[in-house]
């Protein structure tokens with residue numbers, strides 16, 4: 001029986017097969033995306049010519065160490081493909097992301113990409129999103145008011161939520177690469193991800209949230225029996 005980490009690597013390798021020379025790639029964040037970046041690095045050292053836009057400072061560091069040429073969305077505003085992990089996904093390729101706190105850059109990079117492949121082990125594929133608390137990136141200015149507004153919006157939406165400000169491993173408040181806070185919102189199963197996405201995006205102070213809708217074009221789901229592909 002493969003371990004969860006072996007499954008993550010299988011998904012990463014399946015996505016790697018879709019990479020062609022000359023591609024402009026978005027490079028995701030998290031342990032599954034790290035497998036992809038490391039395997040991509042090996043291909044680059046064998047002569048594959050690609051360029052990448054990292055979705056976090058950690059991924060930038062890893063990609064540089066792997067010898068992957070990096071650029072920015074200022075220099076290259078349109079990408080061919082982003083490969084990234086997810087905390088949850090459903091069969092419609094709606095995602096919850098941001099468990100690693102990189103959701104803002106991940107969403108900007110995915111939105112700038114023609115295609116997005118999600119790589120995940122099969123524990124991430126769920127019938128309904130929401131067992132994983134939804135990460136919401138919030139500006140530090142007015143944090144208390146924004147938090148109250150999220151609570152009120154969730155209540156109006158018919159999905160009252162328990163909100164928790166994310167802490168770093170050392171117990172201090174977690175700060176994203178963009179200098180913002182993360183509030184993890186437990187809604188229970190999310191009945192209407194599209195509606196909730198719009199309601200959260202309308203709150204001043206919410207910088208971005210972890211519902212990715214209409215961005216993923218396919219997913220490589222690694223199972224003990226092999227990789228299952230889903231397509232939008």
Ligand SMILES: O=C(CO)[C@H](O)[C@H](O)COP(=O)(O)O
Nearest residue numbers: 030031032085098099100102
């Ligand atoms: O959204 C993310 C980071 O912000 C990650 O893609 C998500 O948390 C999955 O991580 P992992 O591959 O380590 O399970």
